[in-house]
Amino acid sequence: MRRDETLKILSEHKDDLREKFGVTSIAIFxxxxxxxxxxxxDVDTLIEIERPAGFFEVARVKFYLEDLxxxxxxxxxxxxxxxxxxxRIYQDLIYVR
Known part of the structure; x- marks a missing residue:
């Protein structure tokens, strides 16, 4: 998947990610x-979540992103x-705006 296309899709759904899962930031690397x-x-992503997130919460975000x-x-x-x-990850990191 192209970088620009990925960033565009994630940007369009950033509010949904916050509302559904509490994602405060998302980046690709x-x-x-x-x-x-x-x-x-695959698409490598780094997320921050406002509330403590366990394995299942992170998995729900992963599946949502894969569908998206x-x-x-x-x-x-x-x-x-x-x-x-x-x-190494932080060298490539591009935050979704």
């Missing part, structure tokens, strides 16, 4: 953010990122 995604690439983007989504939260990979 990886091949989609670099606009290097292949047809079989019609592709596989890898979903992470800032607290789940370990130091070695965090720096």
């Amino acid at each position: 990886g091949s989609t953010a670099r606009d290097e995604a292949r047809p079989d690439s 983007l019609d592709t596989k989504v890898d979903l992470a939260t800032p607290g789940a990122l370990r130091a070695p990979i965090r720096e």
